[in-house]
Amino acid sequence: MSGNGNVTLTIDGTEVTVPKGTNLIEAARRLGTHVPHYCYHPALSVVGNCRICLVEVEGMPKLQIACNTEARDGMVMRTRNERVEKGREGVMEFLLINHPLDCTICDQAGECKLQDYAFHHGAGVSRFEDEKVHKPKNVSWGDRVVFDSERCILCTLCVRFLDEVAGTDEVSIDARGDQVTLIVKADGKLTSPYQMNIIDLCPVGALTSRDFRFKSRLWFMQFADTICTSCARGCNTTVGVRDERVLRMVPRHNADVNGDWMCDHGRLHFAIANDDERLSVPRVDGRGVPYAVAAQRAADLLREAGDSAAAVASPFMTNEELHVLKLICDAAGIEKRLFLNPVGPGDELLVHSEKSPNARGAALLGFEAVDQDCEGVQEIDVLLYVTPREGIALPETVEARAKRRIVFAFHEREADVLFPLTTWIEKDGTVVSAGDRVQRLVKGFSRFGSLLTERAALEMVLQALEAGFEPAATPAQAFERVAAALAPFEGLTFTGVGAHGAPLGRQEVPA
Amino acid sequence: MGIKVVRRPKLSFTERIYLGPIVKGLRLTIGHFFGTLTDVVLRRKQHERKTATTMQYPEERWDFKDNFRGAPVLVSDQFDRMKCVACQICEFVCPPKAITIWPSEFDESADDVEKGVEKYPERFEIDMLRCIYCGYCEESCPEEAIFLLQEAELVGRTKEEFVFDREKLLAMGGVREDRALKWHNK
Numbered sequence: 084m085s086g087n088g089n090v091t092l093t094i095d096g097t098e099v100t101v102p103k104g105t106n107l108i109e110a111a112r113r114l115g116t117h118v119p120h121y122c123y124h125p126a127l128s129v130v131g132n133c134r135i136c137l138v139e140v141e142g143m144p145k146l147q148i149a150c151n152t153e154a155r156d157g158m159v160m161r162t163r164n165e166r167v168e169k170g171r172e173g174v175m176e177f178l179l180i181n182h183p184l185d186c187t188i189c190d191q192a193g194e195c196k197l198q199d200y201a202f203h204h205g206a207g208v209s210r211f212e213d214e215k216v217h218k219p220k221n222v223s224w225g226d227r228v229v230f231d232s233e234r235c236i237l238c239t240l241c242v243r244f245l246d247e248v249a250g251t252d253e254v255s256i257d258a259r260g261d262q263v264t265l266i267v268k269a270d271g272k273l274t275s276p277y278q279m280n281i282i283d284l285c286p287v288g289a290l291t292s293r294d295f296r297f298k299s300r301l302w303f304m305q306f307a308d309t310i311c312t313s314c315a316r317g318c319n320t321t322v323g324v325r326d327e328r329v330l331r332m333v334p335r336h337n338a339d340v341n342g343d344w345m346c347d348h349g350r351l352h353f354a355i356a357n358d359d360e361r362l363s364v365p366r367v368d369g370r371g372v373p374y375a376v377a378a379q380r381a382a383d384l385l386r387e388a389g390d391s392a393a394a395v396a397s398p399f400m401t402n403e404e405l406h407v408l409k410l411i412c413d414a415a416g417i418e419k420r421l422f423l424n425p426v427g428p429g430d431e432l433l434v435h436s437e438k439s440p441n442a443r444g445a446a447l448l449g450f451e452a453v454d455q456d457c458e459g460v461q462e463i464d465v466l467l468y469v470t471p472r473e474g475i476a477l478p479e480t481v482e483a484r485a486k487r488r489i490v491f492a493f494h495e496r497e498a499d500v501l502f503p504l505t506t507w508i509e510k511d512g513t514v515v516s517a518g519d520r521v522q523r524l525v526k527g528f529s530r531f532g533s534l535l536t537e538r539a540a541l542e543m544v545l546q547a548l549e550a551g552f553e554p555a556a557t558p559a560q561a562f563e564r565v566a567a568a569l570a571p572f573e574g575l576t577f578t579g580v581g582a583h584g585a586p587l588g589r590q591e592v593p594a
Numbered sequence: 595m596g597i598k599v600v601r602r603p604k605l606s607f608t609e610r611i612y613l614g615p616i617v618k619g620l621r622l623t624i625g626h627f628f629g630t631l632t633d634v635v636l637r638r639k640q641h642e643r644k645t646a647t648t649m650q651y652p653e654e655r656w657d658f659k660d661n662f663r664g665a666p667v668l669v670s671d672q673f674d675r676m677k678c679v680a681c682q683i684c685e686f687v688c689p690p691k692a693i694t695i696w697p698s699e700f701d702e703s704a705d706d707v708e709k710g711v712e713k714y715p716e717r718f719e720i721d722m723l724r725c726i727y728c729g730y731c732e733e734s735c736p737e738e739a740i741f742l743l744q745e746a747e748l749v750g751r752t753k754e755e756f757v758f759d760r761e762k763l764l765a766m767g768g769v770r771e772d773r774a775l776k777w778h779n780k
Contacts, residue, residue, distance in 0.1 A: 183780070187681035187736050188713040220780070221712055297697045297713050300682050 092158035107138055107149035111162055118162055119171065119200050121286040122238035123150035126343055127247055133238050135178075135200060137170040138162050146170045171204040179209065181216045181261070183233040191288030193301030197236070216261045225272035227279050227293050227347060232264040235289035241265070241281035248344065248432070251275040265289075277432065279347045283333050294351055295331040299323070307527035308335055308582050310516070312399060312507040313349035314429070315437035317516030319583065320345060322353075322508055324527040329353040329508055337583050340520065346434050355473065355506055356530075361493050362503040363531040365540070374502075374535055374543055381467075381489045381500045382547030385415040388465035393419035393485070395460070395477060396450050397469040398439035400537060401512025401524060403561040405441070405448045406568060407541040408469070414548045417467070419459055424452040425475040439471065440507070441514035447569055457481045465489065469537065470504060491537055502540050505529075510536040511558035513565070513580060515587060521575060522584035663727045664745040666720060667767035668760065669738075675707060676764060677739035677772060680715040684731035684740055692724035693731060710780030718760040722748050741767060 091100045094111050101110045108118045109125065121133035131151035138149045141159040146167060149160075161167060179201065186192045218232035237256065242265070246252040253273055257266040267273055282290045304323040311318040311332065318341035323331045332353055334345040355361075365377035385392055394417050396408055412420050422445040429436035446452060453459055455478055460466065466485035470476055470492045482488060490498035493506075508527040516522050535543075538561060542554035555561035559577035566572035571588045579585055608614060629645035632638075640649050641657075649656075658664075671677050680697035698716035700708045708714070731740045743766065750756050758766075 184776075187683075188679050188711065192681075214779075217780070220710070297680070297699055300686065302686055303682070 090154050090156045090158075092154050092156070092160060094160050095162055101154050103154075105154045107140075107147075107152045107154060107160055108136060110154045111138075111149065111160075116162055118149045119196075119204065120150055121196055121236060122240060124240055124243075124284065124343075127240065127243045130239055130243070133178075133236065134174045135171055135204075137167055137174065139164060139167050168204065171200075172206055175201060175205045176210070178236055179205070180211045181233070183215065183220075185231070185234060185288065188297075189234065189288035190291045190296060190301075191234075191285070195288060196286035218262070218264055223271075223293075224267050224290075225274070225278070227351075228273055228282060229291045229293055229296060230265065231289050231291070234287050235265060236287055237263060237265070238286060240284040240286070241290060244281055244284055245273075245275060245278070249275040249277040249280070253278075254281075276347055276430070276434070277344060279350055280334070280344045283343075292331065298330050299325050304330060305527070307508065307525045309508065309525040309527065310440070310514070310522050310584075311345055311349040311352075312440040312514070312524075313346075313352045313438070314435040315440060315442060315517040316341065316433050316435045317440055317514060317520070317522045317584075318345040318349060318433060319522070320349075322527050324508070327528045327530055329356040329527070335582075340516065340518075340522070340584065341433055344433060346432075348434070353506075353508070355493060356508050358493070361530070362495055362501065363534060365503065366495075366498075366501040368499060374540060377500050377502060378540065378543035379547045381502075381544045382415075384465050384487055384489060384499065385411065385417070385467065385544075386548060388463070388487075389416045390418060391463050392417045392465040392467065393421065393460045393463050394450075394467045395453075395457070395469070396420070396422040396445055397471040397491075398422055398424055398437075398442040398445050399471050399507070400441060400445070400469060401510065401514055402441065402444040402448065402521075402565045403512045403555070403558070404537045404541060405445055405450065406561075406565045407538055407545055408467075409448050409450075410552070411467070411541060411545050411548060414545060419463075420450045421453045421457065421459055422450040423455065423457075423471055423475055423477065425471060435517050437517070438475075440516065443515035443517075443519060444513075447515065447571065455481070460484055491540070502537070503534055505534060505536050509534065510538070512536075512538065513562055513577075516584070519571075519587040520584045521572070521580050521587055523577075523580050523582070525582075658744045658746075662744050662746075663729045664743045665722060665727070665748060665758075665766070666725060666729075666731050666740055666742050666763075667758075668718065668763040669741055669767035669770040670764060671772035671775075672769060673707075674769070676714065676760075677737050677770075678715050678718065679711050679737055679739070679777075680713050680718075681736060683734045683736060687730045687734045689728060689730065690724045690726050692721045692726075694719045694721075707777050707780075711777045715760060718763065720758050720763060722756040722758055723753060738770065738772070741770065743767070 088103045089100050090103050091098055094114055097114055099113050108120055108123055111118045118136050120136040122130055129151050131148045136149040137146040139161040140147050220231045220233055222230040224230050242254045245254055253267055254265055255268055257264055282292050304325050307322045309320060309322055311320050319335040319337040320332045321335045322329055332350050334341055334343055336343050364371040365374055367377050367380050394412050396405055424442050425438040426436050427438045457477060460481055461484055463485050465487045467489045488498045489500040491502045491504045493504045507524055509529050510524060511526045512524050513521050545552050562577040566575050575585055626645055633643045640654055668678055680695055682695050685693045685695050695715045696717040697713055699713060729742050732742050
């Protein structure tokens with residue numbers, strides 16, 4: 084017996100102690116045992132309608148569903164034996180009876196639980212000889228979600244997500260018997276700004292993404308576990324990449340940041356990474372030049388200007404890039420250190436009102452948040468300006484207050500020295516997200532082969548200003564330099580930040 | 595080592611006049627002449643010939659065994675519908691990465707069967723210079739849409755000519771009956 088609200092049970096011959104109220108799927112997970120399930124999700128209510136999570140519990144005459152059975156003291160449960168296998172095989176046979184076998188054209192193929200479980204628990208052949216039931220296919224649920232009723236196994240994960248998490252309660256089950264299907268209640272179109280999460284939730288290919296539709300099979304993509312940079316939340320994501328193109332972004336579990344969800348805006352906000360018109364080489368007075376030449380020219384301009392220069396940073400830059408920019412300001416004697424801080428409406432679930440990933444990092448590194456009027460920048464000689472994302476920029480009138488301009492931008496524009504800007508998926512680094520949490524960006528690919536990140540480009544400028552400076556050899560080394568320079572970063576390491584981030588100033592945060 | 599003296603053999607009279615071997619040789623030559631003449635006049639195929647001669651390429655070609663693996667091509671079903679649904683399994687399984695597919699979705703103008711299929715290859719290219727004729731594409735195709743022909747003679751002047759596009763592959767492949775008609779019952 085175990086006290087403190089814990090219970091001890093035996094799973095496949097191994098004892099495990101779990102908090103009271105834990106269900107058998109989660110109890111088995113603690114031992115690394117996977118109990119198959121379609122309709123169960125830890126963040127949603129339990130309905131127990133898919134029946135695949137059958138396990139054997141001693142003392143109970145029939146097989147039990149693990150998702151809706153609470154762990155009890157002294158319980159003896161078996162997740163794999165002949166009886167359990169037979170039960171699961173039966174459930175699989177029923178689920179597959181009317182399944183259309185669309186795998187050849189189904190975007191879910193490769194990450195489909197029906198495929199996975201059919202492989203592990205399926206009979207391999209169908210005994211069903213009659214005509215399958217036909218239901219509506221390729222039904223549009225608005226601009227973002229496509230529904231296929233034949234593939235649906237009616238697990239109701241989408242119904243529960245929209246009701247319990249998104250709060251819009253838009254989908255419900257309609258009709259009965261073999262004609263049962265899902266419908267969108269209102270006018271057939273989903274409206275929730277979180278609707279695309281039901282695509283990830285769907286264990287089969289019933290819900291697919293309009294945006295990602297037929298773009299790539301899963302097995303062609305490479306994946307980078309990075310974060311979303313649309314707002315300060317920094318939802319953990321996995322970005323699917325093929326041939327130097329971002330094809331999709333899906334949320335990655337992080338209990339401390341975004342749970343299992345992300346907003347549609349962030350998910351679909353990657354067009355700039357695939358833009359072919361982007362700047363691919365640095366330019367000096369409009370002519371393409373090597374990085375070293377552009378860096379030398381930028382350094383010369385900054386050295387001449389000295390105090391009559393201003394630096395306008397971007398909150399889309401990583402801490403490492405901002406740190407190098409700060410060192411440049413120190414070396415050139417630039418006092419005006421600003422950054423544009425885009426803000427907008429947020430919501431209560433995930434969307435943050437700060438529309439950039441790293442305003443906190445910029446503030447920590449001594450840059451001052453300003454609005455677009457930018458009154459701090461009056462008549463100056465040189466403006467060093469890292470443009471933020473599309474949608475926010477310094478007005479031309481503000482830029483015109485500077486005689487010469489050194490600009491980092493995505494696209495061709497007027498500037499004395501122009502460096503290509505890179506997107507979040509093209510660099511390694513860290514940002515400080517909402518809740519003062521340090522999170523890592525992970526590089527998925529680099530575009531145009533020769534494109535350098537802002538950190539590398541700024542390091543070349545700094546090297547031209549200060550002969551003794553050595554660029555960081557690795558992203559980890561660049562992070563070490565930031566951590567050494569900033570007190571709140573004390574105790575953090577690049578590997579320690581890892582895939583799930585770490586809170587700043589850990590020692591001060593109460594446990 | 596001592597020296598061994600080899601004496602020339604003494605030839606007999608018949609051997610010295612040399613006539614026998616000459617007659618023997620001429621008989622073979624004349625035999626070949628008339629044999630070939632008969633083969634050509636009777637238009638015999640390579641394997642029916644009585645005499646061994648060079649194959650008269652390109653008028654004559656080798657007969658391949660049934661399991662010969664030649665150029666992979668796309669086929670249509672008996673309703674002239676392209677069987678390929680752009681599942682890209684062949685692209686994935688292709689060891690030399692000779693196959694490239696650009697999938698797309700049927701639009702509103704598509705017929706009912708096509709709307710059921712939903713997906714098709716907008717572009718489908720096989721680089722025949724990369725292809726190693728392994729037959730994995732045919733083996734893995736879930737729609738029986740790609741087959742290897744008994745075709746080993748692909749001719750071109752540039753590398754680009756060997757990249758066969760969808761139309762060329764379909765024209766080469768012709769029609770193969772679809773027995774399941776899976777998409778017709780959608």
